Amino acid sequence: MNNISFLINHDLHIHSQLSSCCGDPEQTTARILRYAEDNDFTDICLTDHYWDEDVPGASKWYMPQNTPHLMKALPLPQSDRVRFRFGCETEMDMRGTIGISEKRMELFDFIIIPTTHLHMAGFTINGDADVAERADAWVNRLDSVLNRDLPFEKIGIAHLTCALMAGKRPAFSHIDVLRLISDETMRELFTLAAKREVGIELNFNVAKYDEETLDEMFRPYQIAKACGCKFYLGSDAHGIDQLLAAKENFRRIVARLGLTEEDRFSF
Secondary structure, X not given: OOOOEOOOOEEEEEOOOOOOOOOOOOOOHHHHHHHHHHOOOOEEEEEEEOOOOOOOOOOOOOOOOOHHHHHHHOOOOOOOOXXXXXXXXXXXXXXXXXXXXXXXXXXXXXXXXXXXXXXOEOOOEOOOOOHHHHHHHHHHHHHHHHOOOOOHHHEEEEOOOOHHHHOOOOOOHHHHHHHOOOHHHHHHHHHHHHHHOOEEEEOOOHHHOOHHHHHHHHHHXXXXXXXXXXXXXXXXXXXXXXXXXXHHHHHHHHHHHOOEHHHEOOO
């Protein structure tokens, strides 16, 4: 068994100016590569938001973020020390449509599918959904993705404890959503995730939470680890300030979970 500590040498969820929600003019691929070099990362991935123009149902926000738009990032800058991969973060709407066709999957080294983007009222969830309905959506959306015929060897499930699952409710309402999901239900889902060999993303700001809420934030990942899931690190950075804070945050997450290289998602 490989008991080497989980190496903090990668970031597989990074946005550039091509993502409509990125407002930092310095968030270029060249600057992202320098972030990797400065932090001794050997593997990074560009994952701008994406909805395939061949898949009906894009929201007005997603529609411009299509294949020609994302291809503007190519060719990605490279260095002798860093592998810079081309990926995307697509979406699943409230009808279960995933915004990438089978043929487009071949374009990308890595594909992130978020199941907790529940702030998109009328697109990913009914706008008036209460906390209990959002907990059901957390379960059902993850279950739906895991039961598809997908190339799971290059797919990651993004930010499962993301605050966006609570929509426009008060801060930390996502903790209330998580508390409604039982350990047993999580074990069922993460057992399937381990079987599919999909990547589970580690991505939240540890410094924002007190010890009580941290326990709830870490609970899904602790259960996922016990079920044999594999993990990758993602800053979800949309700006330089987030890149600068990422490595220390990764370190704190890895330490608290007690991860080793046996727990790494590789593709």
